[in-house]
Amino acid sequence: MERNADDTFGSTGQQGTGTGGTNSFGTSGAGMAGGGAPVGGYSTGTSQSDMSGQTGNDMSGRAEQVKEKAQEKFGQVKDKARDLQSSLADRLDAGADKLRQRNQNATLAGATTTGGSAGLMSDERVTNVQDSVARGMNKSADWLRNGDMKADIEKQVRENPGRTLLIALGLGYVLGKAFRNNR
DSSP, X not given: OOBOTTSOBSOOSOTTSSOOOTTOOSSTXXXXXXXXXXXXXXOOSOOHHHXXXXXXXXXXXXHHHHHHHHHHHHHHHHHHHHHHHHHHHHHHHHHHHHHHHHHHHHHHHHXXXXXXXXXXXXXHHHHHHHHHHHHHHHHHHHHHHHSOHHHHHHHHHHHXXXXXXXXXXXXHHHHHHHHHHTO
C-alpha cells in the first residue's frame, strides 16, 4: 500500500466525512491505521464511535428499563408488606377484643353461679392472664401500625445478636418444616 498525503494507508475516500471510498479499509478516511474498521472488512459508512454510542445508548436504555421495572416490583412488594402488616394488626385487635369479651362473659357466668373461693381465685387468675394477653396484642397491633420495624429490628440485632440468630434459626426451621409437609 502506499502512503497518502496525511500519513494514512489505503484510504481513498473523503477525509473526515465518515464514508470511505471504493475498496477502502477503515473509517473516516483513516485506513488501516484507524481503529474503527472491522477485521478484513470494508467500511460501512458508520464510524466506530457512532456504533459504540448506539450500543451505549441501547445499554443505558435497557438499564433504565430494568431499573424502572425493579423499582415497580419493589413498590409492589412494599405495598403488599404494608397490607399484610395492617391486616395482621387488625387481626391482633380482633383477637384482643374476643379475649376481653370472653372475660366479660366468664365474669357474668361466675356471678350467677355460687361456688367456692377456690373457683373465684382461678377465675381471677385466668381473667388477669387473658387481660394481660389482650393488652399485649393491642400493643403489638399499635407497634405494627405506627412503629419503625426496620429500626427496631436493627436495634434488636445490635443489642442481642446471639438471641436474634437463634430466633431466626428457629423460625427458619419451623417454616421449613411447614413448607416441607405441604408437599
